[in-house]
Structure formats: C-alpha cells, structure tokens
Amino acid sequence: MASPQGSLEFGGPLGAAALMLVLPATMFHLLLVARSGPARLLGPPPYLPGPEALWSPRALQLVLAWLGLQAALYLLPARKVRTRLAAARGRRAEGGLGEMKALSTLIGAPLCPQVAEGQELKNKSRLRYPINGFQALVVTTLLVGLGVSAGLPLDALPEMLLPLAFAATLTAFVFSLLLYLKALVAPASALAPGGNSGNPIYDFFLGRELNPRISSFDFKYFCELRPGLMAWVLINLALLLKEAELRGSPSLAMWLVNGFQLLYVADALWHEEAVLTTMDITHDGFGFMLAFGDLAWVPFTYSLQAQFLLYHPQPLGLPMASVICLINAIGYYVFRGANSQKNTFRKNPSDPRVADLETIPTATGRQLLVSGWWGMVRHPNYLGDLIMALAWSLPCGVSHLLPYFYLFYFTALLVHREARDEQQCLQKYGLAWREYCKRVPYRILPYVY
Numbered sequence: 001m002a003s004p005q006g007s008l009e010f011g012g013p014l015g016a017a018a019l020m021l022v023l024p025a026t027m028f029h030l031l032l033v034a035r036s037g038p039a040r041l042l043g044p045p046p047y048l049p050g051p052e053a054l055w056s057p058r059a060l061q062l063v064l065a066w067l068g069l070q071a072a073l074y075l076l077p078a079r080k081v082r083t084r085l086a087a088a089r090g091r092r093a094e095g096g097l098g099e100m101k102a103l104s105t106l107i108g109a110p111l112c113p114q115v116a117e118g119q120e121l122k123n124k125s126r127l128r129y130p131i132n133g134f135q136a137l138v139v140t141t142l143l144v145g146l147g148v149s150a151g152l153p154l155d156a157l158p159e160m161l162l163p164l165a166f167a168a169t170l171t172a173f174v175f176s177l178l179l180y181l182k183a184l185v186a187p188a189s190a191l192a193p194g195g196n197s198g199n200p201i202y203d204f205f206l207g208r209e210l211n212p213r214i215s216s217f218d219f220k221y222f223c224e225l226r227p228g229l230m231a232w233v234l235i236n237l238a239l240l241l242k243e244a245e246l247r248g249s250p251s252l253a254m255w256l257v258n259g260f261q262l263l264y265v266a267d268a269l270w271h272e273e274a275v276l277t278t279m280d281i282t283h284d285g286f287g288f289m290l291a292f293g294d295l296a297w298v299p300f301t302y303s304l305q306a307q308f309l310l311y312h313p314q315p316l317g318l319p320m321a322s323v324i325c326l327i328n329a330i331g332y333y334v335f336r337g338a339n340s341q342k343n344t345f346r347k348n349p350s351d352p353r354v355a356d357l358e359t360i361p362t363a364t365g366r367q368l369l370v371s372g373w374w375g376m377v378r379h380p381n382y383l384g385d386l387i388m389a390l391a392w393s394l395p396c397g398v399s400h401l402l403p404y405f406y407l408f409y410f411t412a413l414l415v416h417r418e419a420r421d422e423q424q425c426l427q428k429y430g431l432a433w434r435e436y437c438k439r440v441p442y443r444i445l446p447y448v449y
C-alpha cells in the first residue's frame with residue numbers, strides 16, 4: 001500500500017513478490033525444522049517435501065470445513081441479532097433503555113451491544129459488525145470437546161500439519177485472487193488508501209478493497225480474529241494431547257505454552273470490538289498479506305513453540321515455571337492495561353477511569369493521551385505483547401533458537417507496524433503528534449527505543 005506520502009510500502013512490487021514467496025517458504029521451513037532432530041532455525045530444512053507430503057484432499061476438506069464452521073458461527077447469532085434488532089426497533093417508543101432491554105432479553109445476554117459500528121468511512125457511513133467472537137470460541141470448544149469424547153482423533157492433527165498448512169496457503173491464495181477480482185467491480189469509495197497502485201502483483205499482495213463484504217458478511221473482519229486464532233489454539237491442544245499420548249502426560253512446558261496462548265486468543269475474542277480500530281481494518285486492503293497471515297501464518301507458525309516441545313521435550317522446574325508465569329502476567333498486565341485505557345478513552349474521554357489523564361488536544365477534535373500507559377512510551381501495548389512473546393518461548397529452554405522465532409519475527413513486525421502507525425498519526429494529527437513525540441520520546445521500550 002502507498003504510505004501517506006504516496007510511496008509504496010514493503011519494497012514495492014518486487015518486495016511484495018519476494019514476500020509472497022518468502023513467507024510461505026518460511027512457514028514450511030519452520031514446520032519441517034520443528035520436528036527434525038537438530039531443530040536448527042538457521043540451518044537447511046531436513047528434507048524437501050514432495051507433492052505427496054503437501055497435497056491431501058482430506059486436509060483441504062478439513063480447512064474448508066473449519067472455515068465453514070467459523071462462518072456459520074459468525075453468521076448465525078448475527079442474523080438473530082439483526083432480526084431481534086428489527087424487533088427492538090419496533091419498540092423505540094419505549095426509549096433507548098427499553099430497546100436495550102428488549103434486545104438483551106431476546107438474545108439471552110446481559111446488557112451489552114452485540115453489534116458494533118466501525119470507524120467512519122470515506123462516504124461518511126459506518127459498517128456494522130457482529131460481536132460474537134467469544135461466543136464462537138465457546139461453541140467451538142464445546143464442539144471440539146464433544147467430538148473428542150466421541151472419538152474424534154484430534155491427536156492425528158500433528159501428523160497432518162504440513163498438508164493442512166499447504167491447504168490453508170492454497171485457500172488463502174485462491175481467496176485473495178477472488179478478492180482481487182471482486183475489487184475490479186467495486187466502487188472507488190470502497191477501495192483502500194493503499195493497494196491500488198495499478199501494479200497487479202503489489203495490489204494483489206496488499207489488497208485493493210478496504211472492507212470486502214457479501215451482504216453483511218465482512219471477510220476481513222471474519223478472518224482477522226476467528227478461523228486463524230482459533231485454529232492456533234486447536235493445534236496447540238492437539239499437540240498437548242499427542243504429548244500426553246506419547247509420554248503419559250503433557251509436560252509443564254506444554255501446559256504453560258497452551259495456557260498463555262489460550263489466554264491471548266480468548267482475550268482478543270473477548271475484546272473483539274477493539275479490532276475495529278486497528279489499521280488492518282481501518283486502513284489496509286484485504287489481499288494476500290492478510291489472508292495468508294490470518295489463515296495460514298498465524299495457526300501454523302504461532303503454534304511453533306508447542307510443535308517444538310512435542311518433538312524436543314524440555315525439563316522445567318516449578319521455580320522457573322513460576323518466574324515465566326510472572327513474566328507473562330506482567331506482559332499481559334501492560335498489554336491489556338494499555339489497550340483498555342486507550343479503548344476506554346476513545347469511547348468516552350470523560351469515563352472516570354481515564355478522565356484524570358493528561359491529554360494533548362488535536363485539530364481533529366480528538367485528544368491524545370500523554371500520561372498513564374500512553375505517557376510511558378508511544379506504544380505500551382506493543383511492549384506488553386513483546387514481554388508475553390518472551391514468556392511463550394522461555395518454557396522451551398535456551399538450547400535452541402527455533403522457539404524464539406516468534407519473538408524475533410514479532411519484534412520486526414511491531415517495529416515496522418509502529419513506523420507505519422507513526423506516519424498515519426503524523427498525517428492525522430500534524431503538530432499535535434510532534435508535540436506528543438517530544439513529550440513521550442520513546443516508541444516501545446523506555447530509554448532504549
């Protein structure tokens with residue numbers, strides 16, 4: 001996508017083409033290396049898989065069935081809410097509270113919005129999004145639990161990771177192609193600020209349409225949080241079950257990795273609405289980068305630590321496990337504290353939890369927080385996320401570099417993301433942003449960066 005200055009990002013068409021080869025190749029390299037004896041991150045892969053090791057119609061069926069299940073969970077409650085909304089609209093005469101009560105009684109949930117509005121679009125309209133990701137996680141957990149107790153061989157999944165990753169990559173590629181074609185007939189107002197350079201390779205990679213939808217089904221929002229994140233924890237669980245089968249019980253290290261990453265995914269789905277303000281939803285088009293990232297990269301590389309532990313068991317004593325839990329808790333505290341503080345402030349600046357914080361006014365009418373978490377560094381949420389990333393790798397010991405891949409990749413991703421966000425904020429807030437940078441000089445790590 002073009003940066004606010006109009007230059008192309010990610011190294012332009014050449015960079016985009018290279019990334020489209022390097023990212024899937026890296027994912028397959030990691031999958032192969034994690035199960036090899038030496039597990040060397042930087043060495044060559046133990047072997048090059050032939051087509052028979054990659055292609056499996058069954059794996060493709062599983063990937064499509066998984067997407068179908070998640071799509072159904074995304075749609076079903078949303079439809080209910082929409083019809084109920086219509087019913088609730090009929091009760092407007094009762095006033096706002098009456099409407100909320102009617103809604104919550106109908107959906108059997110506490111008083112909480114089940115549909116959220118996104119940021120304002122170019123044409124001044126706002127899209128509506130179902131907020132039912134956490135429910136989808138609960139239902140998926142119940143279904144998987146039922147399946148396993150009925151004999152579903154979840155422990156067979158670790159052996160299928162290679163063909164599953166191939167099927168997910170293929171699906172992401174075909175999906176991105178369809179999205180590219182769909183954008184050809186989309187109105188100009190539906191296109192993303194970037195991803196429309198005129199170069200087909202670059203635009204295919206970045207994505208042309210901002211919020212591709214069919215009816216109320218929003219493809220980008222759906223993919224960002226559900227199939228990939230939930231597949232990640234499902235793969236982790238399958239690896240844990242496989243370890244229990246091989247060694248009698250799961251190791252403490254495997255428990256920690258599963259627990260930490262489940263917390264992270266459940267937290268993301270619990271705070272699903274927050275994703276509506278991320279640059280992925282508000283700024284980036286939906287192309288190969290996000291489709292591959294969401295559907296293949298997240299489940300198959302973010303589960304690397306659990307993959308590593310299955311083939312390379314690591315001793316972990318209780319004292320060290322406690323220290324690692326403390327590191328994860330600190331990371332989560334910073335990550336959640338910072339994200340919630342900003343989200344609360346953006347929703348309602350006079351909320352008592354944030355009303356006392358110091359702010360900088362901007363010409364847009366919005367304010368920037370300059371005390372609290374956002375007065376410590378300019379991206380405290382990234383700092384918390386990185387501390388958690390460290391805690392996810394530590395249970396794997398220090399004998400191998402491989403389980404630290406996520407930490408290295410994530411540092412690079414967040415440094416790059418932070419730079420893109422700075423550019424966008426500078427464009428949005430101008431002098432006020434410069435003032436913020438002067439008052440809060442460090443980006444992610446206090447006194448270092």
Ligand SMILES: NC(=O)C1=CN([C@@H]2O[C@H](COP(=O)(O)OP(=O)(O)OC[C@H]3O[C@@H](n4cnc5c(N)ncnc54)[C@H](OP(=O)(O)O)[C@@H]3O)[C@@H](O)[C@H]2O)C=CC1
Binds near residue numbers: 335339
């Ligand atoms: N695990 C993974 O692979 C990934 C995880 N993440 C995580 O997702 C979360 C969301 O990250 P991301 O979408 O990058 O962006 P952020 O949540 O950091 O949001 C950045 C936006 O926040 C607003 N903002 C910045 N500074 C201030 C301030 N001082 N006061 C008020 N508002 C401010 C600006 O938007 P505005 O002013 O318009 O509100 C800015 O564009 C993070 O916790 C991140 O760590 C992100 C990417 C990948």
Ligand SMILES: CC(C)CCC[C@@H](C)[C@H]1CC=C2C3=C(CC[C@@]21C)[C@@]1(C)CC[C@H](O)C[C@@H]1CC3
Binds near residue numbers: 275289
């Ligand atoms: C394939 C490339 C290397 C880039 C892919 C990037 C994607 C994997 C990430 C882009 C932004 C993401 C966010 C999350 C997951 C990873 C992707 C999709 C979260 C959902 C993770 C949980 C957090 O609580 C919110 C994040 C929002 C952004």
